[in-house]
Amino acid sequence: MTRILIVDDDEGLIHFLSRFFSKQGYDVAACTDASSGLDILAEEQFDLILLDYKMPGLSGLDTLKEIRRLQVRTPVIVMTAYGTTETAIKAMKLGAYDYLLKPFDRAELKRIVADALEVNRLMKEVVSFPCELIKVSPAESKGIVKIIGNHRKMQEVYKLIGQIAGKDVTVLITGESGTGKELAAGAIYHHSHRRDKPFLTVNCAAIPDTLFESELFGYERGAFTGAEHTHIGKFERCDKGTIFFDEIGDMSLSTQAKVLRVLQEGELERLGGTETIKVDVRTIAATNKNLEKAVEEGKFREDLYWRLKIISIQLPPLKERVEDIPALLDYFVGRFSEEYHKSIRYVADGAIQKLKSHTWPGNVRELKNCIKRAVLLSSGDVILDEHIKLEAESHGPLETVNREQLTSKLKDKLDDLVPYILQVSNQKAHANIIELVEELLISGALEQCGNNQVKAAKMLGISRNTLRHRIKKYNL
Ligand SMILES: Nc1ncnc2c1ncn2[C@@H]1O[C@H](COP(=O)(O)OP(=O)(O)OP(=O)(O)O)[C@@H](O)[C@H]1O
Ligand SMILES: [Mg+2]
Incomplete structure (x- = not known):
């Protein structure tokens, strides 16, 4: 579970933050002064630390230095009162991950924390x-x-x-x-x-x-x-x-x-x-x-x-190193068996052959998703040919795109974009992102069909009227 430590002498704020993060499923610990914060950090590991800059006792800068010494890879977000940007900058120079100006906006808080946790994951992995x-x-x-x-x-x-x-x-x-x-x-x-x-x-x-x-x-x-x-x-x-x-x-x-x-x-x-x-x-x-x-x-x-x-x-495409497929298979079967509490002991020869003869346009990501699905579909401790679901190949470029692969790519990209969209959207995030995706989809379809609206509408599965409407709306 993701662990957050809050160090702040304002008990009201601790209460608010603890509730805010607990609700999101984080494990929260808190203390009201710097020295107990440091004591906790000497004993326990955290994924993120929220530190108030102005507390009685140790100065914010000294506390931050000490935290960085104890847990150098854990991102620290410094919380300061409005109008003290200078201190915030000093804190950043000392290695704080980011800062929040009090009183803070929930959306900003959520975004910065999500960002910092992602960095934490990458740094610890x-x-x-x-x-x-x-x-x-x-x-x-x-x-x-x-x-x-x-x-x-x-x-x-x-x-x-x-x-x-x-x-x-x-x-x-x-x-x-x-x-x-x-x-x-x-x-x-x-x-x-x-x-x-x-x-x-x-x-x-x-x-x-x-x-x-x-x-x-x-x-x-x-x-x-x-x-x-x-x-x-x-x-x-x-x-x-x-x-x-x-x-x-x-x-x-x-x-x-x-x-x-x-x-x-x-x-x-x-x-x-x-x-x-x-x-x-x-x-x-x-x-x-x-x-x-x-x-x-x-x-x-x-x-x-x-x-x-x-x-x-x-990096070579997977089809140029099919010899590595058995090792990758072993690795992913092991990982997903553990993740989904399965005990796969054997993969049928037919299944291995099937994997080796596929061309893997989505490379290791596609293979990984395919094995994940096989692990989930298998009953008992064996993966059989029928558990290996490959998308049909050689039906033209569009059909070779694996749906699973597409979904995971799209998700990857949106995960990166969502914080920005939320940041600039002024309460219109939903409409903004849907419109963005729609616009890209429609212009892509038009391009592929050489601007033939009848064909593009068919490809998109919408009426020609709707298509015309959207072309006008997005100025395509
Ligand atoms: N050689 C490998 N061994 C184990 N896992 C791998 C290997 N190559 C890729 N993966 C896994 O496949 C997935 C995709 O890899 P990664 O995100 O690094 O690809 P990428 O080249 O950055 O793709 P994209 O261009 O789409 O961003 C990840 O889950 C990664 O862990
Ligand atoms: Mg990538």
């Missing part, structure tokens, strides 16, 4: 890989995610990770969807000397430009309407840490220019700010797009491309 070349410490079994596969191409990947993880170079990870790019990024981080510093993932897909830049670079108070206080961006928050740009191929050209400057000079300015801020961040980027082609088409900066490409790691 140790990624290891089977390679004799690199010494992997025998970590405790919980929270370990393994990269499975001994194919020559995977050995190359491990070797490269081992060679570059400890150096401070920028790394570009390429490969089809579901081949394990995020996993590889995690492995680099965990084998680097920055592993005790933050790891932040930034998904570059489909986030509006201005919002994206303000998240990344931060902004000064008054930089734009609604900027009521100074906001520290992800780069600054990640100082001394590692930033992972997922789907970097989708980053806009203007953001690319600013990111390049950070990579080259280690400098940035907050939006609306004049002060140049120094940051020391290691960058890892991933994409499933062909960046070279994007450069040719003018959609990706050539200088940034070359900078990223210095060290690139290419």
